[in-house]
Amino acid sequence: MNTPSWIRRYWPLWVVIIVAVILWWPGRAMYLDVLTEREAARIAAITPDQGAESTPERLDIERMMDDLTWLAAPERMGRFPGSEGGLAAREFIETQFTELGLLPAGSEGFLHPFTHEGVDNAANVLGMLPGRDPSLRTIVISAHYDHLGVKNGDIYHGADDNASGTAALLEYARYFTENQPNHTLLFAALDSEEHGLLGAHALFNTGHLTPSDIAFNVNVDMLSRDTDQLLFAVGTYHHPWLVPLVRRVQQENEARIVMAHDRPKWKAGHTEDWTMSSDHGAFHRVGIPFIYFGVADHPDYHSPRDTADKVDVEFYRITSEAALSFIKLIDQVLQEKIATH
């Protein structure tokens, strides 16, 4: 065998490279574990014991519970996109938007149908509430209304995921029709989130929405129960200017709000990154700043046991009020931001 001279000449270099690669994998694994521990310590340090002494009462929690219970009822069969239950939920939202006097903002009235492989007859429901200042861009408030449907004869009711966010979205629409915002608000009840944020992605890849017209996205997904009674605010890592806003929300709300789950692997190791885990991910992908409010996965997450009777009503009230406080704040702050430059 005739070994080429360039291999022979640099043989110590090849040995170093081979040894480095052999050591790299375990080294990397150890480093990721260190990052994971560090992130857990960081989250523990920023977790408040409790927020304020009390929480504003602007939302009608009984009406929200009625809507949530209706959406998560066995008759809705888990609201699979395009199924009988999914269509009933869609019609329910459309009716509420109509009664509130929201403007139809879909491509067919309130509906924005879209197609995707493996999903038939899916549609977002979009209702617009004009703001006081037409020169300001739109803020999108989003919540997905679909869930997993029926699997092996079991109904996946999706009470927390995400009848809770949908019912909150409807209540926000009611609140803002009586308290006109500065920005135009687009209330977006999105379909097929469970199939990979399809409804949210469709807003942009069908050309229905133009990213540069949108100032911000507030997404709510899973607000109504948590083992540790924590509410996560996701997105401040990408947009640190949101941190003081979340702190202000914390000051007027009993919720224990934790800003976490938005850091990449090289920063937070194996800690879950939820940047792309619900519809806000589609907004983030096209460069729109966002915040996502939601709870951590609980034992009944994505199981037939996620039912309306498991909702922690007071916790749900508090988390929904917290997200409302944030929407009101961002509506004020962004106005100042754009008006001043």
Ligand SMILES: [Zn+2]
């Ligand atoms: Zn969800």
